[in-house]
Amino acid sequence: MLESALLHNIVFLDIETVPQHASYDQLDETEKKMWERKSSYLKKSEEDSDSTLYHRAGIYAEFGKIICISIGYFKSSSAPREFRITSFYGHDEKKLLEKFAHVLTQYFNRSSIALCAHNGKEFDFPYLCRRMIIHRIPLPSVLDISGKKPWEINHLDTMELWKFGDYKNYTPLNLLTHILGIPSPKDDIDGSMVREVYYAENNLERIMEYCQKDVVAVAQIILRLKGETLLNAEEIHLINQ
Numbered sequence: 001m002l003e004s005a006l007l008h009n010i011v012f013l014d015i016e017t018v019p020q021h022a023s024y025d026q027l028d029e030t031e032k033k034m035w036e037r038k039s040s041y042l043k044k045s046e047e048d049s050d051s052t053l054y055h056r057a058g059i060y061a062e063f064g065k066i067i068c069i070s071i072g073y074f075k076s077s078s079a080p081r082e083f084r085i086t087s088f089y090g091h092d093e094k095k096l097l098e099k100f101a102h103v104l105t106q107y108f109n110r111s112s113i114a115l116c117a118h119n120g121k122e123f124d125f126p127y128l129c130r131r132m133i134i135h136r137i138p139l140p141s142v143l144d145i146s147g148k149k150p151w152e153i154n155h156l157d158t159m160e161l162w163k164f165g166d167y168k169n170y171t172p173l174n175l176l177t178h179i180l181g182i183p184s185p186k187d188d189i190d191g192s193m194v195r196e197v198y199y200a201e202n203n204l205e206r207i208m209e210y211c212q213k214d215v216v217a218v219a220q221i222i223l224r225l226k227g228e229t230l231l232n233a234e235e236i237h238l239i240n241q
Helices: 029-039 054-059 093-107 124-134 158-163 173-179 191-199 204-225
Strands: 010-019 064-074 083-089 114-117 155-157 236-238
Touching: 010 054, 010 124, 010 191, 010 204, 029 054, 054 064, 054 191, 064 093, 064 124, 064 204, 083 093, 083 204, 093 124, 114 124, 114 204, 155 158, 158 173, 158 204, 173 204, 191 204
Parallel strands: 010 114, 083 236, 114 155
Antiparallel strands: 010 064, 064 083
């Protein structure tokens, strides 16, 4: 699919997620029981408890929420090259998901459009779909895979592409960018720090900037895989929502 995917038809994206509450103690009794069942599979030592493991709740769509979605796209196939980035972020998950869905439906509602993320097939795409359904937001066609045949699903995953059919290893984004000579998106924070930056620092702007760097990194990987030159700073443009 990568060979046939034109750069200006790819929407690159990344999401940042956190637990729905700042701490385990803020869960109601029903939520605690449900998390207790989930966390039982995560316990590896006697020190692990429902409370100490709650920092991992953000990776599960049933216990987490999305606080930032960043997308990037090439303006057109003609020179000069321009890569545009925009972000949807905030404390109100439903509102940011509605804005994101509107943009996908309004501007990227073509059969040729493909979504691209690192580990997107295992994380970003299903997480987005689950949270949209929870908020009763209709899925944009490019995310709605129900009833589609595998070759009809326009989803690109840079981690999957890098595997070249080898399913034994997980290659994180920072490792892949390093070995491909791409500037690291983890120069400030990484995914393990997002929860603290959100709940302790209340710094959404910092998280948004980190999310945007991941989007650029994913685009750079695709360019490298296609044998094209990497984006430079002058070609990257931030579009405010």
